[in-house]
Amino acid sequence: MLTAYVxxxxxxxxxxxxxxxxxxxxxxxxxxxxxxxxxxxxLRANARQRADLLAEIKMMAPRYSALRLPIEVVHGSADTTVGLDLHARQAGTRCAYAQSHGAGKDRPYAASGRHRYC
Incomplete structure (x- = not known):
């Protein structure tokens, strides 16, 4: 029904x-x-994929420290969709963090000038 009325x-x-x-x-x-x-x-496929997402993230998080490549996390401080504490900080102390103050979800991509939607 949702598909017919949005x-x-x-x-x-x-x-x-x-x-x-x-x-x-x-x-x-x-x-x-x-x-x-x-x-x-x-919608059905998305619901199936998201049903176990948190459990999957929790299962992967302890292994983040085993990653042997440089990691830089860029996060907008105004991004309320994906919290920095929930995901990125679990990657450990080997990560470089760059927080874009006052920026939302698209800020890291917008700043790079590399994205294009067409």
Whole structure:
């Protein structure tokens, strides 16, 4: 039922909240294809993948210290979707942390100038 009743304005408003305080990148809405995302089969597949996500992260986290490659974590302090403490800091003291104060979810990508949605 959700797929039949979610208006485009709701999707755009949600994207605005996710990327805040930065704007949604130009072309992102068209790139990610909300019509495809909201298909029943896509919603079902996403629910199955996310059902065990936290348990999977908890299982992997103790092994982060075994990684033998340079790791730099860039995180926007205003990103409330994925908290720095929940994921990145579990990677251990070998990581370099760069926190972009006042930045949201898209800040690390926007700052690099390397992303493009088309």
């Amino acid at each position: 208006p485009e304005t709701t999707i755009r408003d949600t994207l605005t909240e996710v990327f805040a305080p930065q704007p949604v990148p130009a072309g992102y809405f068209e790139h990610f294809g909300p019509g495809l995302t909201l298909r029943r089969s896509a």
